[in-house]
Amino acid sequence: MKGLAKDLKRLVASERVRTDPEDLFAYSADATYYIKRGRPDAVVLPENTKEVSALLKYAFHHAVPVTPRGAGTGLSGGCTPLRGGIVLDMKRMGRILDINRRNMSAGVEAGVVLADFHKAVKKQGLFYPPNPQSMNVCTLGGNVATRACGPHGVKYGATGDYVMGLEVVLPDGSVIAPGGLVSRSSAGYDLTHLFTGSEGTLGVITKANLRLLALPPAHRTAMVTCETIEQAGEAVSEILAGGTLPAMIEFLPRMAIAAMNRYITPPLVTEGKAYLLIDLDGTRDEIQAQADQILGICRRMGVLDIRVIEDEQEAATYWTARSNIGGMLLAMMKKAINEDVAVPRDRIPEFVREIQAMASTLSRVVLGIAGHAGDGNMHPSIFFPEVNSDAENEAEAVIRKVVRLGLSLGGTVSGEHGIGFHKAEFLHWELGEVQIRLLKRIKKAFDPKGIMNPGKLWKEGR
Amino acid sequence: MLDLDAYRDAMAKCSHCGLCQATCPVYREDFLQTHLARARMDLIRAVLVEGELPVTKRFREVLDRCLLCTNCSRTCPAGVPVDEIVAAARNRVYQGKRRDPVRRRLLRRFMGQRGMKGLMGKAGTVAHKMGWTPAELAPPASKPFEKRYKGRISTEGKARARVAYFVGCATNTLYPDTGKAVVDVLVHNNIEVVIPEGQVCCGMPALADGDLALVQEMARKNVPVLAACDVDAIVTDCTSCGLMFKSKVVKALPADDPLRPRAEAVAAKIWEVTDYLDHVGLTADPPPLAESYTYHMPCHRSWTPTLDDAPRSLLGNIPEAELVELEEPDRCCGAGGTFFMDFKELAEGIRSAKLADIRRTGAKTVLTQCPACRSFLRTRLEDRRVTHPIVLLAEAYNL
Numbered sequence: 029m030k031g032l033a034k035d036l037k038r039l040v041a042s043e044r045v046r047t048d049p050e051d052l053f054a055y056s057a058d059a060t061y062y063i064k065r066g067r068p069d070a071v072v073l074p075e076n077t078k079e080v081s082a083l084l085k086y087a088f089h090h091a092v093p094v095t096p097r098g099a100g101t102g103l104s105g106g107c108t109p110l111r112g113g114i115v116l117d118m119k120r121m122g123r124i125l126d127i128n129r130r131n132m133s134a135g136v137e138a139g140v141v142l143a144d145f146h147k148a149v150k151k152q153g154l155f156y157p158p159n160p161q162s163m164n165v166c167t168l169g170g171n172v173a174t175r176a177c178g179p180h181g182v183k184y185g186a187t188g189d190y191v192m193g194l195e196v197v198l199p200d201g202s203v204i205a206p207g208g209l210v211s212r213s214s215a216g217y218d219l220t221h222l223f224t225g226s227e228g229t230l231g232v233i234t235k236a237n238l239r240l241l242a243l244p245p246a247h248r249t250a251m252v253t254c255e256t257i258e259q260a261g262e263a264v265s266e267i268l269a270g271g272t273l274p275a276m277i278e279f280l281p282r283m284a285i286a287a288m289n290r291y292i293t294p295p296l297v298t299e300g301k302a303y304l305l306i307d308l309d310g311t312r313d314e315i316q317a318q319a320d321q322i323l324g325i326c327r328r329m330g331v332l333d334i335r336v337i338e339d340e341q342e343a344a345t346y347w348t349a350r351s352n353i354g355g356m357l358l359a360m361m362k363k364a365i366n367e368d369v370a371v372p373r374d375r376i377p378e379f380v381r382e383i384q385a386m387a388s389t390l391s392r393v394v395l396g397i398a399g400h401a402g403d404g405n406m407h408p409s410i411f412f413p414e415v416n417s418d419a420e421n422e423a424e425a426v427i428r429k430v431v432r433l434g435l436s437l438g439g440t441v442s443g444e445h446g447i448g449f450h451k452a453e454f455l456h457w458e459l460g461e462v463q464i465r466l467l468k469r470i471k472k473a474f475d476p477k478g479i480m481n482p483g484k485l486w487k488e489g490r
Numbered sequence: 491m492l493d494l495d496a497y498r499d500a501m502a503k504c505s506h507c508g509l510c511q512a513t514c515p516v517y518r519e520d521f522l523q524t525h526l527a528r529a530r531m532d533l534i535r536a537v538l539v540e541g542e543l544p545v546t547k548r549f550r551e552v553l554d555r556c557l558l559c560t561n562c563s564r565t566c567p568a569g570v571p572v573d574e575i576v577a578a579a580r581n582r583v584y585q586g587k588r589r590d591p592v593r594r595r596l597l598r599r600f601m602g603q604r605g606m607k608g609l610m611g612k613a614g615t616v617a618h619k620m621g622w623t624p625a626e627l628a629p630p631a632s633k634p635f636e637k638r639y640k641g642r643i644s645t646e647g648k649a650r651a652r653v654a655y656f657v658g659c660a661t662n663t664l665y666p667d668t669g670k671a672v673v674d675v676l677v678h679n680n681i682e683v684v685i686p687e688g689q690v691c692c693g694m695p696a697l698a699d700g701d702l703a704l705v706q707e708m709a710r711k712n713v714p715v716l717a718a719c720d721v722d723a724i725v726t727d728c729t730s731c732g733l734m735f736k737s738k739v740v741k742a743l744p745a746d747d748p749l750r751p752r753a754e755a756v757a758a759k760i761w762e763v764t765d766y767l768d769h770v771g772l773t774a775d776p777p778p779l780a781e782s783y784t785y786h787m788p789c790h791r792s793w794t795p796t797l798d799d800a801p802r803s804l805l806g807n808i809p810e811a812e813l814v815e816l817e818e819p820d821r822c823c824g825a826g827g828t829f830f831m832d833f834k835e836l837a838e839g840i841r842s843a844k845l846a847d848i849r850r851t852g853a854k855t856v857l858t859q860c861p862a863c864r865s866f867l868r869t870r871l872e873d874r875r876v877t878h879p880i881v882l883l884a885e886a887y888n889l
């Protein structure tokens with residue numbers, strides 16, 4: 029694209045326009061880099077909405093593709109620039125604009141890092157629950173754009189449940205602000221939540237108004253070692269049906285525990301086939317009541333072990349270990365592909381059992397499964413001890429089987445990571461061609477020239 | 491050997507999760523993915539291993555713009571040894587010639603003579619011209635440590651242990667007060683101190699330049715001297731010297747090098763001094779010292795698990811001395827050895843966050859073990875003193 033860099037440097041300060049091959053390489057992918065990379069023609073780091081607007085106006089006029097990017101932690105290739113053009117790195121728009129205690133809301137720019145936001149609201153006794161395990165680095169813009177979720181989903185829901193309003197720059201450069209500062213609105217089509225989960229294909233999110241809750245006064249963590257996967261699944265169902273709603277309830281396989289033991293003292297026994305890592309929150313009395321109920325259920329079911337961790341700092345080591353599982357397992361392997369098929373809660377044991385049956389037939393890759401059991405949001409992952417074409421073929425075949433299985437159980441191809449390019453074909457399976465056509469027409473209404481993040485969501489772009 | 495080929499698998503462990511964004515001081519200033527461990531690993535592989543991209547000026551800048559602070563490795567779930575990979579890459583690209591010949595000669599002299607005195611005198615003017623003695627460096631003390639303390643310093647009664655003291659370059663010429671405090675506090679606590687003759691620089695500055703030959707040259711002088719000491723432990727007051735002896739010197743030697751077993755023996759015995767004292771315990775109770783201090787954790791501290799908390803724990807023995815914690819005690823200060831001379835603006839940016847954090851505490855004394863942090867912070871904290879934790883303990887003892 030001749031003259032692109034020169035043109036862009038007229039729109040934003042020149043040091044925030046990067047075109048060296050090394051920089052283009054660094055922006056070629058997200059955490060799915062070993063599946064596919066792209067090569068942008070320029071990387072631009074805007075600092076305010078006005079700059080984003082000017083950049084999009086330019087891109088629209090010259091039909092240059094634009095791929096928004098937050099922290100690049102995506103697990104489906106959402107910010108991988110498949111058709112060149114501009115990657116828009118939003119990290120420099122990282123200001124928390126206000127925290128409104130009386131309205132229980134906050135205004136943020138898209139590039140704010142989730143953990144920084146958590147810290148800032150906590151200082152005021154407030155709470156923003158979504159906690160994808162990449163929270164120390166991922167951006168609120170990326171969270172909104174993917175409808176990110178995390179262990180808190182079981183009790184508190186996903187990012188979408190906290191979005192009250194947005195500021196969005198449309199592909200032609202115009203700026204709109206759907207939604208606002210109210211927690212309910214019946215004013216026409218819900219554009220706010222159409223952009224929520226749009227994966228950068230409809231416009232660039234520059235700001236968001238987010239709903240806040242009061243900070244629960246206390247926490248307690250427990251680890252339950254289950255004899256079988258069925259037992260773990262049944263325990264989850266019993267706990268929830270019994271009226272206890274843990275803040276988090278994570279399903280972990282034995283393989284994950286072996287890795288987590290690097291962080292945990294004393295190490296957990298590895299006799300169990302499945303583990304539940306649970307966090308309870310509320311007042312001390314509420315927690316005690318919940319804990320008693322859970323202990324009762326688990327004892328009745330004859331689980332192998334229950335460990336309650338009273339000390340908050342010690343409990344934190346369990347959750348740190350939890351968020352590092354992926355990376356730790358990878359330290360023993362050469363490559364990983366993470367899926368996020370979600371199934372109805374009551375189908376978890378069936379799903380896990382079938383997955384394990386599939387796993388036992390594999391010879392070149394390892395199939396493991398963990399997940400946010402409380403809401404059926406499971407993470408089947410494929411690990412490669414060696415990378416070669418046989419392993420790739422086996423992985424691809426098993427991923428397709430896993431996705432089909434999830435769908436056959438009434439699930440979805442993506443519980444929280446989004447579609448990107450990696451799951452585009454699967455979206456066709458889930459939605460069918462009528463819905464896909466509808467999606468494409470919606471896209472066309474917002475982005476007539478198809479410049480926003482082309483090549484994503486469905487097959488054959490646009 | 492710090493050979494890039496030996497790190498192929500380690501580089502492949504980077505899953506591109508991007509969690510390193512949380513703690514990389516350079517990324518937190520630049521906000522550019524290219525200046526982040528995951529991109530560095532990827533680029534080093536693409537350029538130096540696979541040859542997909544050529545070595546360019548920009549690539550060298552990406553390599554150079556790294557503090558080797560190890561924060562990313564600590565954050566990395568897969569524990570990728572980013573600092574070693576960057577050092578090995580610098581070795582591959584620069585082949586020991588990262589600096590021009592004049593600077594290399596100066597550095598070599600500095601390291602061989604353990605300190606600044608080699609840079610003063612006639613060579614000093616040249617050094618000054620090369621930007622080697624900026625205001626951030628404290629002026630050398632009138633009399634280096636090695637001229638004040640020598641040989642064996644015995645305890646009054648029977649010693650409960652004997653340690654060798656490795657005196658780093660900075661303590662030797664810039665901060666002999668620290669060296670004095672180390673010796674006095676150890677002896678006061680019934681530990682005999684031996685200062686082995688023939689020590690030179692630990693080699694860290696050469697490692698940062700990817701100058702493997704010079705790292706080895708230093709090892710060949712230090713290791714025999716230290717390994718020959720009949721002692722229970724080897725202590726250093728500098729966290730970076732400790733890191734070198736604990737985990738880098740052995741790796742810098744060829745696999746079949748006859749020096750390796752002795753380097754391993756040194757690695758097994760090396761301790762940072764506050765960690766050592768906290769481990770063996772104080773025999774003399776420190777009298778009260780009404781002083782509020784804050785503590786900046788040096789980045790090079792993960793070579794032993796107890797080092798993170800050692801100074802806090804040790805100084806906790808001083809009645810009335812009060813630690814006011816920083817909001818982010820583990821956040822880098824931007825010095826990075828001589829990094830701050832190469833990337834002034836960037837280092838300034840990293841430092842300013844640290845300074846604001848320090849000022850917020852109101853503490854008049856700032857403690858840290860790393861002499862680079864110490865001198866870099868000191869120049870912007872005129873109204874506070876910046877010193878080594880052991881100095882505070884010596885003060886409490888009135889030594």
Ligand SMILES: Cc1cc2nc3c(=O)[nH]c(=O)nc-3n(C[C@H](O)[C@H](O)[C@H](O)COP(=O)(O)OP(=O)(O)OC[C@H]3O[C@@H](n4cnc5c(N)ncnc54)[C@H](O)[C@@H]3O)c2cc1C
Pocket residue numbers: 058059095096097098099100101102103105106107118138159160161162165166167168169170171172173174175176177178179227228229231232233234351354444445481506507508
């Ligand atoms: C270790 C690890 C753990 C993870 N755990 C979880 C988890 O528990 N739950 C979960 O849901 N996800 C998880 N993820 C996936 C990922 O972190 C989330 O999808 C996150 O929301 C992505 O945020 P990001 O800022 O990195 O966005 P990016 O990866 O940069 O982008 C994601 C998508 O959003 C778009 N986008 C980004 N910013 C904007 C913007 N301002 N305007 C418009 N579009 C934009 C991009 O184009 C792309 O399509 C994990 C990832 C990793 C590496």
